[in-house]
Amino acid sequence: FFFFNDTATTEIYTEQIVGSVRCVQETVVIAHELGHKRSTFDKVSACLILSKSLYMHWFIEHNYGHHRYVATPIDPAFSRIGESFYEYLPKVVINGLKSSWKIEAKKMTKIRGFKTPFVPQNKMIWLLLSDLFLFPLTMYLIFGLSGLIHFLFIAAIGVIYLESVNYIEHYGLERKKIGHDEWEKVDIRHSWNAPHRISNYILLKLQRHSDHHENAYKPYQILCSYEQSPQLPSGYTVMILLSFVPKVWFKVMNPRALSYKKYEKIIPEEDVASQEECKKFIRTLSALIVPIVLLGYIYCMTVQPEGNQGLYSYEHNIQYGLQAFS
16 A cells, blocks of 8 residues: 555555455355356356466366375375475476476377367467466456556466365375375375354355365255364464465474374364464464555555545545445
């Protein structure tokens, strides 16, 4: 709020941030749910939603790679105990892209019988062309350089949010290896759950992740929460923010991950301690953010740039609010 000389610029960037939040929520929740539907229309819709994050290949890797190799080192979304989100993010983005290509190349050569994966039927070719050239070029031609930069910013936020969800959902959990490239069957012990009612409603019960991985095509409305599943000490919103601070994340999650890895129950005292650590983190974060938000609000409501008097007057804000809800 304080880095711009006029409130119009502040308003633009504020709207951009709000748009980013809306974008990533749709990307993770709606695209994920539609991608697991059986109809072609739903799957195409999932891809189109992911296009806002230039991440359409994720649909292939998630459905045919992640769900097959979840909680194994082969899975690009596998996060080891002690691995920070900042180490995890570049690894999952690069390996996820590689995995998507391998899945589609194998489908073209070994299943559909083509001699090379470089054929028009290869979805990855079209998805990569769209993500790398078509959508960015379209944004540039329609909205110019500024519009392209805003679009890339929102896309980056979408990818970070999506992969942070993957990070917290599977941190430190690993299936037992029973043979060459073979692991025990996926069950409700191989994903973290967060049985918090309100956030589950908002996220289409994405937090009941263990049941989702055991029954990938099960509609979100009837996903179940099991006591035997690994439990996060707080909801997704708190845990995502926590993952951005590795020191606190490790302090909260490493003991829980090690206990579940040994198939041991969490000691009640440790459970209470980790929940208190989450609450302490939120109180600290709130103490930092709330004053900044209030000062920014006061700034936008009071400052009137020259040549644009009345822009942030009381009457203007009332009119602006009515337009937003109309």
